[in-house]
Amino acid sequence: MPHLKSLSPLRAIAAALMIAASGPTHAQLGTTVAIDASGTSSSSSTPGATAAVMHQASNSAVRWQESTDANQIRVRQYVSSSGQVYAVSWDGPAMPDVAVLLGTWFDRYRQDASAALPNASGLHSSRVSSSDLMVETAVRLRDFNGRAWLPSALPAGVTAADIE
């Protein structure tokens, strides 16, 4: 599915390190992934999907592992220098398995989103905003997009705006 989102300056200058490795493709929010000496996390590829590739913005601390599955759902896991997944984001023609991406945070997300329903934003977006967990989802016509992050785990120099 084509996306009209233009490349942000940050993304445009991001340098892909183009190295695939072994391990789980989708590390969950809050978990730690192994980072090897070259700065590449472990991942595996599934049939029809692109191998997860580590990206790093050349002028900041933002580093993410990106993969696109056979259904063209793109997932990013933002990884700190110690290997912690402090944020995830997704975009595609269907919703990803959010429970897998959020891991132990999924139930909290659903509780908070449920509590926020009466004054929520309508059918096409939601936001959970708390001191330890932020989740934003948007489904616009046929485009499924969202991101989640752990505010207290953002590395120095990284802001929410870097999570795309």
Add this chain to the structure above:
Amino acid sequence: MRNQTCVLITAIIAVSATMFGCGGGGSNDSTSAAATGASSPTAASAPLASSGAPAAGTPAAAVPAQPATSASAPASTVAQSTTPNVVPITVAQIATGTRNMLQASVTICVPGTSTCQTIDNIQVDTGSQGLRILASALAPTLVLPSVAAASTGSTAASCTVFGSGYTWGSVRTADVHLAGLVAAATSIQVISDPAIPAVPTDCSNSGLPMLTATALRSNGILGVGPFRADCGSGCAVTALPRWYYGCSSGACVAATLPVAQQVTNPISRFATDNNGLVIELPAVAAAGAASVTGTMTFGIDSQSNNLLGSAQVLPSNSMTGFVATTFQGQTYGTSFIDSGSNGLFFPLSSVPRCGFWFCPTTVQSLDATVAGINGATSNVTFTIGNATSLFASGNYALGNLAGSASNYFDWGLPFFFGRRVFTAIEASATPAGNGPYYAF
């Protein structure tokens, strides 16, 4: 009941070929009215009944109306119609207290029969396609045929993921009646249908369930967006996760479903007035209004009450449906006009927030430019108020309600107040070219 009254009155008036739309629409073109009025008093045969009770007598006319041909409108690519095409819409207090919920009543019938039911409190959503109704809102007598899935012996189900959560239910066909128009044997979703297996984990892993009137904040959703089907060709080719499923032997697995069987925008199935719609709501004061009523008029340039006139047409991307909005020097390519969002949502750092919402100390007036994919533009001046004050006002129609979004611009329901907003359906002819487009 209001629909029924309206239809009957119009049917009587049709005899004299001097028609008026329901609920405040204008009069019709006299030439085409004469042509169609003579061929079929469509509205008179439309089966309509009050909640739960099958309509007495009249056999159903599953497909009404001969479209008026080009003889009466040589300059237009749109078949002219005299079928009543206006449905009243409201924004008012609802059980969950949610603001800016645009709602209508919809009548559905067992296809080809006069067994019908009118369901109130259906949210009108230009950001999705297709009718979805809670099974619990349907009378047991309204037995709708199931849509078969591809594999033998299995029935189709749908996991429809919205930004706010998912609906899970069967895919069934119904005659969908809106004003005098009928979408015959059209696929709808029956949410929480007890006849199909419970939600598969695959679906529930998408987020929050919207399987009750409380979670849904309505009895259902009427998706009247810029596409014909909810998913489209993607789901016909690939068994995408969290879209369509085939259910048999107590289990449901992701499956393909042809576009024609997918949950379908009822407008695209009308015999006439089927190329889009115009939503018109009155302007509201800065503090909002307790409630407002407006109109949802089907068709674009098919009758005198849905003429584009001087509205600026902004073609949207044929794959995504998006236009672009330029605001404070940034252009957001993911931009759409959506009655299902109850605020305006866009990035803005200069205003204090209160949670999801903006809470400026005084009302802010802002400007943006919306651009179609052909470069046509329209300037929009809009205002945003203090969300906390607006929520505390006790008003339910809030024109100044806005909140933050990252990297997109969502023109939600406040945009519709004080405007006539057209949504043209993909690959449908209008005098301004084919949809999809927005015009206002």
